[in-house]
Amino acid sequence: MGTPEECFSKLPVYFHNLKKHNPGIVAYIKTDSDDRFDYCFFxxxxxxRAFRECCRKVINMDGAHLKGKYKGTILHEVAMDGNNQILPIGYEICPKETMDSWTWFLEKLHECVGDVEGLTMVTDRAPATVLVTAYKTTKFEFYWGRLRNIRDNVATYLSQIPCEKWTTAYFPTTRYWQPTGFPCGHVIMVLTHLKIDHCGHMTIDAYKIETYRRTYEQVVYPLSELSDWEVLDDLVVVNPHVMEIHQVNRPKSTNHIPSQGSGTKGKEEELTQATENQWQHELENQWTQHTEQQ
Structure with a gap:
């Protein structure tokens, strides 16, 4: 593709040819008034189609830093297929994570998937993930107490939402069946008592073999050589975005969403001094020690 600058300039041509060879592809480029790159979505x-027809209605979102001359961030949304493998849905490239870049990303996602009943969005930026997945009320209450101590603002926000709306432990019935789509042990025991040996019909369609096969039945066609691409006269030539250069003693911009472990050190960071995964692991160890002492 050439230099980084040439890659930016060819991005509209690339997206045009992708859509030409693969009907159904969604691609957008957002630029400023000088045709400098803001965001792109793919x-x-x-x-x-596979997400809407074949997968559980759960979307996982995350972001990662990019290397290279112009750096930037890639935001991505993925689902999980019937074999619990990653199914990519959409991507955005942006200079950095901001409220505007995430908002634009989610707006484009909505254009793709539409209104999905029962849709759940998951992000690792939520410090209460362990609360959501705790199956027993005793374990939930233990984690809740720890969260109150180190993330009181998060706990205060969550306390305004009924627990049965967002926690597994307080789902009114079939706590395992509802969030996973698999029959829980109680259901299997009842079916066994009724002499029903096969429980496959009790799972949701996303886990059935015929659904899994349909997930990947469509083909994504690769592009031909660059020399064979169609170039339209009215396509914009995109210029690279302007890199931010922080001068010595100049305060940095605060209009960004801090990554894990970044930002000003406060009470939360001093207490954890680790990533969210480490924090969750520490909670699991504390729970294990707590139960052993009972």
Whole structure:
């Protein structure tokens, strides 16, 4: 593709040819008044269809830093297929994570998947993930107490939402069946008592073999050589975004979403001094020690 600058300039041509060879692909480029790059979004029509028709209605979101001359961040949304493997849905490239870049990303995602009943969005930026997945009320209450001590603002926000709306422990019935789509042990015991040996019909369609096969039945066609690409006269030539250069003693911009472990050190960071995964692991160890002492 050439230099980084040439890659930016060819991005509209690249997206045009992708859509030409793969009907259903969704691709957008947002630029400023000088045609400098702001954001771009890409989603495959195949995976959009697969998510809507074949997967549980759960979308995982995350971001990662990019290397290279112009750096930047990639935001991505993925689902999980019937074999619990990653199914990419959409991507955004942006200079950095901000409220505007995430908002634009989610707006484009909504254009792709539409209104999905029962849709759940998951992000590792939520410090209360362990609370959501705790199956027993005793374990939930133990974690809740720890969260109150180190993330009181998060706990205060969550306390305004009924627990049965967002926690597994307080789901009114079939706590395992509802969030996973698999029959829980109680259901299997009843079926066994009724002499029903096969429980496959009790799972949701996303886990059935025929559904899994349909997930990947469509093909994504690769592009031909660059020399064979169609170039339209009215396509914009995109210029790279302007890199931010922080001068000595100059305060940094605060209009960004801090990554894990970044930002000003406060009470939360001093207490954890670790990533969210480490924090969750520490909670699991504390719970294990707590139960052993009972």
């Amino acid at each position: 989603a495959s029509g195949c995976t959009i």
